[in-house]
Amino acid sequence: MEPDSSLFIDHKQPSKGIKRALNNYHGETEWHRNWKAAFPPAFREVSFSDITLGEIHRADVHTPCGTTLEFQNSPICLEELKSREAFYPKLIWILNGKKFKGFRVLKNLPDVNDPALDAYDFCHTDHLSMIRKPDFLRGSPRVLSFHHPELRKLPITSCYYSFCWKHPHRVWYQAKNPIVVDLGGHFIYQLKQRRQLSGDYPYLHMMTRKSFIEQYVR
Known part of the structure; x- marks a missing residue:
């Protein structure tokens, strides 16, 4: 099951006119890279083009069984959490607990x-x-x-x-x-x-x- 029937997986560069909605892509940490390196290259940085909204969403890891793994190194707001969970039906959050206080x-x-x-x-x-x-x-x-x-x-x-x-x-x-x-x-x-x-x-x-x-x- 993919994130939405109006989406398609795009391993190429997004078309002109489609804006990006990329999560955790810029400024990646070593922690992010170490987790991604545990998965085959074909699973990493999988882009989904939302034709309806004209956006590109990039999953940190997307597996053949349809599960998306998002590696989160910093806090996010409730709106962003709900947005990602709505976009990826089979999402698992991986949190960097070493940054948690107490x-x-x-x-x-x-x-x-x-x-x-x-x-x-x-x-x-x-x-x-x-x-x-x-x-x-x-x-x-x-x-x-x-x-x-x-x-x-x-x-x-x-x-x-x-x-x-x-x-x-x-x-x-x-x-x-x-x-x-x-x-x-x-x-x-x-x-x-x-x-x-x-x-x-x-x-x-x-x-x-x-x-x-x-x-x-x-």
């Missing part, structure tokens, strides 16, 4: 989708704890640590993590498409949210950079 990976979590946790909400604190949903609905939530008898036998995973982001770029919490945070090294982290009565709980799903890339390069 961002820390904290503790391993249990499986957030474990049915044993259906009656609980994670607390929105740096300390790993939960509350019972019925208590929350009654307006008298009691905080339970994972040493509590109801929780202490839950297995802890090696792929789900809590995190702290003291100065978050809140626009990313409004993204509809997947977000992957690159903190450097062999591992990357997908930012996810668990739906909860007391407010959605953001957490990280860790994976290797290699396994992520191999989904699209076989």
Whole structure:
């Protein structure tokens, strides 16, 4: 599936009279280039010509399966986020987390989708704890640590993590498409949210950079 039926992929220079709407093309960083180098040349800098609007959009990486990867080194506004997500239906954001202020990976979590946790909400604190949903609905939530008898036998995973982001770029919490945070090294982290009565709980799903890339390069 391509971004829009009125578009065509253009590997050549845009025609005269068509304006550019190129994202993250000028002033690329080494971080951008390192990510792009992990993909075949044919996947990189794929241009889409929007005949209706007379624009050229250039994807950082566009794979044969129709997935677009956008490598974002700096904050963007909500309008720009919505615009790109509307243009690329199968978009994945890759963020340079090394530039985030006050961002820390904290503790391993249990499986957030474990049915044993259906009656609980994670607390929105740096300390790993939960509350019972019925208590929350009654307006008298009691905080339970994972040493509590109801929780202490839950297995802890090696792929789900809590995190702290003291100065978050809140626009990313409004993204509809997947977000992957690159903190450097062999591992990357997908930012996810668990739906909860007391407010959605953001957490990280860790994976290797290699396994992520191999989904699209076989």
